[in-house]
Amino acid sequence: MRLANSNRFRPLCRILLATLTGLLATATFAQTVEPTPADLRLIPQNEAQIKLSFAPVVKQVAPAVVNVYASRKVVQRQRVSPFFEDPFFRRFFGQPGGSGRPRERVESSLGSGVIISADGTVITNHHVIKGADAVRVALSDRREFDADIVLMDERTDLAVLKIRGEGPYEHVSFANSDSLEVGDIVLAIGNPFGVGQTVTQGIVSALARTQVGVTDFQFFIQTDAAINPGNSGGALVDMTGKLVGINTAIFSRSGGSNGIGFAIPAHMARFVAQAADQGGKVRRPWLGATVQMVNAEIAEALSLERPRGVLVTAVFDDSPAHDAGLKVSDLVIAIEGKEVIDPNSFGYRFATKMIGETSEFLVVRGGQEIAIPVSLQPAPETVPRDARVLREYSPFEGATVMNLSPAVSEELGLEGLFEGVVIASVNRGSAANQVGMRPGDIIRVVNNQKVESTRMLETITKTPPRVWRLEVERDGKISKLELR
Known part of the structure; x- marks a missing residue:
């Protein structure tokens, strides 16, 4: 009897078991594939979402981004063959006479800048206007103005200009660059390759980049927004239209954008702009x-x-x-x-x-x-710097030297060097330049005399010996030189 009943209900039990298993599997599958909010693909709900664009930000910022044209006059001495000293050769070949006659030419550079106040204050890169005799800015509405250089700070690669013209001018506000995060959307605005004002979009790729080698203060915003030559000094802005950085450099093997661009943080740009307002000198x-x-x-x-x-x-x-x-x-x-x-x-x-x-x-x-x-x-100036340009024929001809102090050491980026005579700058083409002298070199000994002041060094150069024996400190190492 039990065997008969068991055989009769066995097919029914199998059907019920299969049905129950199917229901459980369906419930489990439904629970597994249920989409989460992060996985949802939303359809635009209104016209504004369909037309989502960066145009409002660009319209707000673009009038404050300018083109910067810098020019300088360079005098070159033309090498002329001695044959052309003869009037016959000059008349025959139509060449000017005189050996080493100077020729003047104009060098120009192009970059970008950002207007940061209604009175026409512009911030740009130092390398854009380095050595410029004249600077001119062009606004997005094609008006052009001459500009004065208010401040140049090579250590940060920043400069401040002032437009000669009546304002008010459209300008941008500084953002808190310390609040940036990797992944934030940014726009780069400038004049790449001189083609005209251009906007590119990207994200913040990295923060606090320190191996760029552009300024003394290595702390850059990295972005993949396309930055090319001519963008230097232009604006990097966030989605509120505020300035988060000054576009400065790119990493490139070809000269074009490879998606690795660098900007000086707005915090540093604001610091330099404030220095321009407070006397035109950066005091750190x-x-x-x-x-x-x-x-x-x-x-x-x-x-x-x-x-x-x-x-x-x-x-x-x-x-x-x-x-x-x-x-x-x-x-x-x-x-x-x-x-x-x-x-x-x-x-x-x-x-x-x-x-x-x-x-x-x-x-x-x-x-x-x-x-x-x-x-x-x-930093205190414990001894007067007594800057002197050495003009006598010597290995130092064309160099500007100063007495070291904490103030001079800080300005030249020398740590812990407070005594001696340091080279502050070297003129191109000078004897000092040809010998290999560099800013930051410390002149310790000349012809067995310990150099204690700029006055002493200048006196030594007025009586040139047949052989110059020098001891120069560079990067903490003493080099001994012998020059005839």
Whole structure:
């Protein structure tokens, strides 16, 4: 009986089991493939969404982006064959006489700029107008004006111009470049290759790029928005139409855009613009200490989970760092709450602070985090710089030299060098240039005499010997030269 009943209901049980299994599988599949909000593809719901465009941002910003034309006169000495000193040859070949007669030609460069105030203040790159005798700007409405150079700061590769003309002018506001994040949409506006005002779109590819090699303060915004020659000095703006950076450089093997462009953060541009308003000279705070990068070995020795911050390696007497209580082996991990990742980011964070204020350093000392307020003061000129252009025939002819001090050392980017005579600049084509002298070279010894001042060096050059024996310090190394 049990066997009979079991055989009778077995097919029915199989059907019920199969049905139940199917229902469970369907429920499981439905739960698995249910789309999440992130996976949804939304259909535009209205005309505004269909016509989504960057045009409103461009219309807001484009009138504030200008073309910058810089020109300078260059005098060249024409080499003429001695034969043309003879009037017969000059008359026959129609060539001018005189050997080494100077010829004047005009060199020009083209870049972009951004109007940052209604009175016509323009910020651009230093390299766009370097050495310019005249600067002219062209607005997007095709009006052109001459412009005065208010400030040039080679260390940041920024310059400030003032349009000669009646305003008000359309201008842009600075954004907080510290709030940028990788992935933010940005627009680059400028005049690439001189074809006219052009807009390109991209995203912020990276922040705090420090291996660009364009300025002394290596801290750049990287973007994939197309930037080409002529874009230099142009605007990088966010989706609110505010200025987040000044387009400066590209990484390229061909000269064109490869999707790797760099912009100076608006925070640095604002700092330079404020300096132009306050007297036309950039005054940066001086710390009076040196720092080094923290690598994996140092991080392990300090029991850090990962390399971070910068390590203080020296603190100079009578400096803001010394007065604040900063010590050798302190690990600086943040300035004003902004993370410090290497010496370049440290220099950027500190150099963009205003003189007269106080900056808070977050320091790790003995395994404990402590906050140290540092007074922001300019570097002192402990001895007069007494700048002199050396004109006597010597290995230094054409060089401008200064007495070293913390102020001069800071201006030339020399760390911890406060005594001696330094070369501040070298004229092209001069004897100093041909010998290989460079700005930043420190003249230690000339003909067995220790050089202690610019006056002393100038006196030495007035009595040239048959052989010049020099000791020059460059990048911490002493080189001994013998020149006949």
